[in-house]
Amino acid sequence: MxxxxxxxxxxxxxxxxxxxxxxxxxxxxxxxxxxxxxxxxxxxxxxxxxxxxxxxxxxxxxxxxxxxxxxxxxxxxxxxxxxxxxxxxxxxxxxxxxxxxxTNRILFLKRKGSAVDFQALADLKRYSIAVVRGYSYLPSFDADASLNKVPVKGFQMGARMLSAGRVQLTLEDELVARFYLSRELKGIRDQLVFLSRPLSExxxxxxxxxxxxxxxxxxxxxxxxxxxxxxxxxxxxxxxxxxxxxx
The missing domain is CATH 3.40.190.10 (Periplasmic binding protein-like II)
Known part of the structure; x- marks a missing residue:
């Protein structure tokens, strides 16, 4: 029944x-x-x-x-x-x-072996950072004019600049970054590593x-x-x- x-x-x-x-x-x-x-x-x-x-x-x-x-x-x-x-x-x-x-975790990437680190926004002031033009990552990060942000057309360009030593950091959603690093950026994948602390979630x-x-x-x-x-x-x-x- x-x-x-x-x-x-x-x-x-x-x-x-x-x-x-x-x-x-x-x-x-x-x-x-x-x-x-x-x-x-x-x-x-x-x-x-x-x-x-x-x-x-x-x-x-x-x-x-x-x-x-x-x-x-x-x-x-x-x-x-x-x-x-x-x-x-x-x-x-x-x-x-x-x-x-x-959940989107926005992570920084650096060159493997680099001493670059990030625990707070103030730590970023001494680094050059490739950011995608028009993107919003975190309001406090976006509005901080003291940071050395280098505008790029897309994550792929920022990653290549990072690999070439033209910037010291770039950032992207973790899954988006891993997607590109497993495909068109496969050639430089082993040169880059993620920082463990997310900028935002x-x-x-x-x-x-x-x-x-x-x-x-x-x-x-x-x-x-x-x-x-x-x-x-x-x-x-x-x-x-x-x-x-x-x-």
Missing amino acids: RKRCGFALFALLLASAGAAAETLRIAADVWPPFTDARLPGNGLAAELVSTALKRAGHRPEYVEVPWARALRGVQVGDYDLIVSAWYSDDRARYGLFSKPYL NGLHILVRRSHPRHQQLVEAFDQAMQAMREDGTYQAIFARHGLAQP
Whole structure:
């Protein structure tokens, strides 16, 4: 009798999910290994998010656009949610954040054998640091005009400058850096090492537009599905499928 009641409840939940199911336009920019249409599942973050949304009974439609367009699209209703967003008060005005489903650890890299170290921002003043133009790493770091920050077009350029001795540090999300160091930067991988202390750690969330009539329910269902994925091993299996170790 208890099994039959459980099945009936499960069927009712499925029927409810089906009634609320819809196609969701989920937006992201190119940010491997997290989001990139050239990667399996459109990237690690995109696959995690899409899997959770499908479990919640929805049909995610992945759209890859520049970051500024993704933010604007959620504000005007072109997209239903952004796949991978850090929290900010400004974004919270027009979007509802999920619980974090990943953590971005921003780490410095130095040349192997270098005595360069970092324990506090003041320690960085004597070093030259390659930073990606337009990136935000940490408000206090970004605003510190006393630091010798050398703007570059991307992490790849900063890593090559570091390898060549043109700067003493660069920095990037750990998984992003490892992605590039295992591919196009493979030739200099053994010349660089990570510093153990992160500059910052930021939770990665989905950001659902508040103009969506069921934005609260979407976020709650996503959070529940992501937790279930952690408990049943799906979360870990997606990491493994992308060749990445879970932090």
